[in-house]
Amino acid sequence: MKDQDLGHLIARVKEGALSRRSFLKKAAAVGVAAPFANQLLAFNGVAMANATLPYKPTKAGGGGPLKVLLWQAPTLLNPHFASGTKDQIASRVFFEPLAGWDKEGNLIPCLAAEVPSKANGGLSADGKEVTWKLKPNVKWHDGKPFTADDVVFTWEYAADPATAAYTTGSYKDIKVEKVNDLTVKVIFKEPTPFWADPFVGTVGQILPKHHFAEYKGAKSREAPANLKPVGTGPYKFTEFKPGDILTGERNPDYHIANQPHFDTLEIKGGGDAVSAARAVLQTGEYDYAWNLQVEDEVLKRMETGGRGKISAVVSGDIEFIILNTTDPWTEVDGERSSVKTKHPTLSDPKVREAINLLIDRDSIQKFIYGRGGIATASFVNQPAKFKSTKLKYEFNIDKANKILDEAGYKRGSDGIREKDGKKLKYVYQTSINAPRQKTQQIIKQACQRAGIDLELKSVTASVFFSSDVANPDTYTKLYVDMEMYTTTQPQPDPERFLNQFVSWEIANKENKWLGRNVSRYSDPAADEAYRAAQKELDPDKRAALLIKVNEIFCEAHVILPLLSRTRVAAAATNLMHDHSGWDVDSWNIAAWYRA
Template sequence: MKDQEIRGLIADVKEGTLSRRSFIQKMAAVGIAAPIASQILVWNDVAMANATLEYKPTKAGGGGPLKILLWQAPTLLNPHFASGTKDQIASRIFYEPLAGWDKEGNLIPCLAAEVPTKANGGLSADGLSVTWKLKPGVKWHDGKPFTADDVVFTWEYAKEPATAAYTTGSYTNIKVEKVDDLTVKVIFQQPTPFWADPFVGTVGQILPKHRFGDYVGAKSREAPDNLKPIGTGPYKFVDFKPGDVLTGERNPDYHIKNQPAFDTLEVKGGGDAVSAARAVLQTGEYDYAWNLQVEDEVLKRMETGGRGKVSTVPSGDIEFIILNPTDPWTEVDGERSSVKTKHPTLSDPKVREAINLLIDRDSVQKFIYGRGGIATASFVNEPKQFKSTKLKYEFNIDKANKILDEAGWKKGSDGIREKDGKKLKYVFQTSINAPRQKTQAIIKQACQRAGIDLELKSVTASVFFSSDVANPDTYTKLYVDMEMYTTTQPQPDPERFLNQFVSWEIANKENKWLGRNVSRYSDPAADEAYKAAQKELDPAKRAALLIKVNEIFCEANIILPLLSRTRVAAAANNVMHDHSGWDVDTWNIAAWYRS
């Protein structure tokens, strides 16, 4: 479709002769994914709806209790320390961003009065700034007013290196100015095509200055509100037992009329995905269960119970394996897997290439995940214009054996390959979850046929995804040879998602292992392409640069993508929920109600 044709369709939407849904369908027909089609409308100053869930209650409260299961239990409630999705979900109940993402990739205002556009003066023509108008009359849970000072403070808090915020990458290279009490201006160092990152979605939750002002920098972990939040959200904090249960109550001063519908909220953590699914779909003990990483056939059987339903939404999430290029068994300056070391065998690119050939992705999809994932060789899969067409996967044990033979890795008497006294023996780590353990077993069996020995390690999910800097088994520590998990794409644009592949985001002791680059791998070409993409205003050129970053890491076989994940949840039949693949599950929890 030519640019002129697209502009014509946009004009039709503005005039009301073409519906927004019809526009998105026409874009999809020519290969432009729904999230990007929706963003095209935003960029061209077309007004968006304020919600995706039709909210029917005529008053706040009266809905009784809402009970949610997160089988990976939350351990903290500060969103800027939340490296695990479970902690991000829990934090979002109390803290809110200026805007969030709905299931179609639309930007929906929350603490902002409106989404910035060129028409309303929010977006500068040169791409160097965005001005946010804040919603008036919003109060923190302790009654203090929410103002521009809180937004500016959140920037100062997150960008401070000593704070060691997980979100620091979104705030380091910007400047935020207070225009007045209800207006802030975000200034970029260079033209910025994707401006909807700071203060938006998962990374954008605003902290109250009057509560965190004394805890910027080195004292950041000492703030009482890290576990007892005072936010602006629809529910007020009641109690929290980390790793167990979180409770809240309806915020009577919530800034959206007639919301929330439920009187109390309980978020129960722990257990496993199967028991979580059963508690919603079969027993009806809970109203909602998140992230049902359960064999699809099991979910289908549970749905016959009639108490609940499974819902799936597209997302940019990816289940993948990291092959550690550093040495996880040697400590340097108080940390293992230091960038100052090299892995004794995985530093050989031929070994990594062989392991990639030993992953039967098609079987993992067919026999384990079903609706939950699609086999892929690309780290980025959605939206489609950001997916590499170059990356392909193959399952070929014979080819893997040949590569290792030619690279000089010979099988010993025990059947394990070795060279120069070093054996291809690895610890392969993931979280405790039935599909992941079955995936591990499939990969282990194939590796054995190629002379590679895998010791399978499974860690309780609440520990594996914990932000606890003292825990050696967190996924960000990478104190093993290889590990597998899902990482979530927090918005329908992969720029921030791909900062997991830049050198300045490497997880280490200095940043309390909250750097986004868990693999420790870096490549100057990837850094260069990423930086260029951050200022490239031409959409096609920018997409090509981001695809290059993706391809560098995948072709190096440091990152081994397995499945493009759909987000799978379960809800009671009478619970109307708003499940987005581009934000956390609680992004619009204020609008949930019981029918």
């Protein structure tokens, strides 16, 4: 389908001659996924089809307690420091963005009065400006009014390098102006095809200026509100014990009529994914459990209990391994895995290529994840338009042995290969979770057959995914040779997802290890393609550039994709919840209710 054909179909939708459903089917037939087809319609002024949860209650409150399990316990409540999904979920209960993403990839207004479009004057013709109109009469939990000043401040806060925010990549290259108390303008340096990043979704949560103004920059970690949030969300903060429990109560002044339904909220952290699934599906002790990285056969048996149901949604999330090309065992200027160092053996592309061949992805999918993941060689898998058709995976121990033989790595008396006195011995780290430990074992056994020795390290999930800058075992530190985890694609567009592959996002001591590029690897060609994609308005050319960024890292075998993850949660049979694969689980928690 040519661009002009798409334009013709969009015009027919606007005229009422073609239904949205028919347009989506025609777009899908030529590889344009529903989230992007919907964005094309929105960009051209066609109202979004709301795929959010239909809300039945006729008044706020009366629903009693809502009990949620995050088996990776939250440790902080400032969304701009939240490198772990668990902290992002917890923060989103109190803080809100201008808009969020529903399960179909539609942009849904939250603190904004409407989604910007060309038709309503929100999007400039040159692609450089976005005007957001804010919802009136919104109050912070302390009664102060929410205004454009808070939006502008959030930009200043996140963009300041001294703040060392996890979200800085979304704000550092833009300018935000206050038009009036209920209008802000976002100005991009270049034409920006994907403008729905700043102030949207996970990275877009707005902070109250009156609580954070004196803590912008170097004092950012000292703000009391980092642990005692004052937001605009459906629940007001009551208590937080980091690593344990978070509680809230219904916000009586919430800006959406008749919401929220529940009177109190409890988010319990800790434990493991299996016990979390059991607490919803079998015992009914909790209403909702997030991120059930549990063997599929186990979940199927639990579902027979009748107290709960599995909720699985398509997402862009990826389970993958990083091979560290820097030296995790040598400290330079107060940090290990510094870009000033070079890994003794993993800096060798041949070693990385061999390790990639020693991963039995098909068995990991079949015997461990089932509904929870699909084997892949591509870091980006959804939407399909952005998935590389070039990247392929193969499990071949003989081929891996041949590569290492030809590269000069010989087996010692202990069976471990070495070259120039440097052994192929690695520490392989992940979080404590049964599927991950089984995956580690599968890979370890294959590596042994190729003369590679893996020491398996498992870290408590609440520590591994912590944003604690003092902890050496967090995944962003990468103080090991290789590590495995899932990273979440926060929106139905891979641009921000792929900033994990750019040089200016490298995690290090200076940015408190909150840079998005945990691998530390960089490539000028990837940087160039990424910057070009940021301003390319032709959708096909832009997709090709982002695919190139993905391919550079995967073909270098620094990033070893394992599974395209489905987001799996458990919910009580009578809980009406809104589960999106493009936003955090709590993105629309205000609309949850008990049937």
